[in-house]
Amino acid sequence: MRLATAANEAYTASLAVSELLSCKQCGGGRGQNEELGIRIPRPLGHGPSRFIPEKEILQVGSEDAQMHALFADSFAALGRLDNITLVMVFHPQYLESFLKTQHYLLQMDGPLPLHYRHYIGIMAAARHRCSYLVNLHVSDFLHVGGDPKWLNGLENAPPKLQNLGELNKVLAHRPWLITKEHIEGLLKAEEHSWSLAELVHAVVLLTHYHSLASFTFGCGISPEIHCDGGHTFRPPSVSNYCICDITNGNHSVDETQVNSAGNVSVSDSFFEVEALMEKMKQLQECRDEEEASQEEMASRFEIEKRESMLVLSSDDEEVSPARDVSRHFEDTSYGYKDFSRHGMHVPTFRVQDYCWEDHGYSLVNRLYPDVGQLIDEKFHIAYNLTYNTMAMHKDVDTSMLRRAIWNYIHCMFGIRYDDYDYGEINQLLDRSFKVYIKTVVCTPEKVTKRMYDSFWRQFKHSEKVHVNLLLIEARMQAELLYALRAITRYMT
DSSP states (O other), X not given: OHHHHHHHHHHHHHHHHHHHHOOGGGTOSSOTTSOOSOOOOEESSSSSBSSSXXXXXXXXXXXXXXXXXXXXXXXXXXXXXXXXXXXXXXXXHHHHHHHHHHHHHHHSSOSSOHHHHHHHXXXXXXXXXXXXXXXXXXXXXXXXXXXXXXXXXXXXXXXHHHHTHHHHHHHHHOGGGOOHHHHHHHHTOGGGOOOHHHHHHHHHHHHHXXXXXXXXXXXXXXXXXXXXXXXXXXXXXXXXXXXXXXHHTOOOOOGGGOOTTTTOOHHHHHHHHHXXXXXXXXXXXXXXXXXXXXXXXXHHHHHHHHXXXXXXXXXXXXXXXXXXXXGGSSOTTOOOOOTTXXXXXOOOEETTTSOIIIIIHHHHHHHSTTHHHHHHHHHHHHHHOOOSEETTXXXXXXHHHHHHHHHHHHHHTTEEOTTOOTHHHHHHSOHHHHHHHHHHHHOGGGOOHHHHHHSSTTSOHHHHHHXXXXXXXXXXXXXXXXXXXXXXXXHO
């Protein structure tokens, strides 16, 4: 019923706007030459993503009833369809789980008040200078009655939220440094202390929005037209623009000029796919023939961990200047640093000692009921999602490739699986792909379209979006493992 009401109101409003702004060019009642005395915002972008042609996203979004139902649910819950939702629609099974989890975290019963939840989202997104997410949650924060003064800077927020700044900082950039002392400082802060349940809610929100910032930059999500950076008041540069096209967000861009493969020929990128398929086949044959010893597996992990530090995230000059959101966090110079740089040694996090399935899941579910189940479902969907395709190939088992991506991210965070042969990573992930992965996961604000285009050049955009889903869920799980292990150590 609520959806029907919202839809009717939106339809009525759109009729009023179209009547006001109608023109002769499309058969409307008002002439173009009539001065209305208002400035019309014009979209700066061309669709929900700067990296993916708008036509592809719109085509996917109109294909089946499940997607329409997801859009309806999202609109009913948030009163909007944001561009993240529109891009995630390539994978409706994941999108459904994502929306359900996010709705629970932000709107359902939980330890934290609603305005705290949105403010924590602002703090988390700001750490990666993700003005897109900051803008969304500033609006939501005010909508649920948040104090506008808090938005002037973190120092204007309550001390309890200010105290969360250190955990936010370390969790976003160097989660392996989190200790039980960080947890103790928050739980024993006298009148500004957090309860265990509140802290778990906050940790889940922080990790959710750190990883969502990675998705936002990794998929080149464009600001909505009503947000900063999403519009301009300059006149259209194309002479045959109709004013109705401007207000409806239609664009006359020749997307055939967009070449996602850059300057690489189709034949070269085709051979890249064939080579990757052949490597997967060879690795499977090697697995069947022999299995490396535990000592060799441990050695290969250390080699891959050291090599991951030699992969540099890009300092590409193409990066768009972000709007300054630094007032929402402290220590602006603090950022990602590899965990074993400058002679500093961080012990390997061994999954058999503390893992999500046996330890993290139960802790979250005990202190924040049902959230552990929702997050676990989202992890499993992202990890197991497959359409058994690779570029132009069908009926392909992609499990080996998906596991390599997931474990490479955890390796960058110092997390080791004893039963995995890390030698497979170098066989399956080429350098340009590793650069993209590391940038999206560790310094997402530096991602560029050139980097997005440079890996898996024959793969579909839906497959690249799937890669980003793997990246953000692996990142979120890695952050959660370090934070929840620290909480467990404090409790014991």
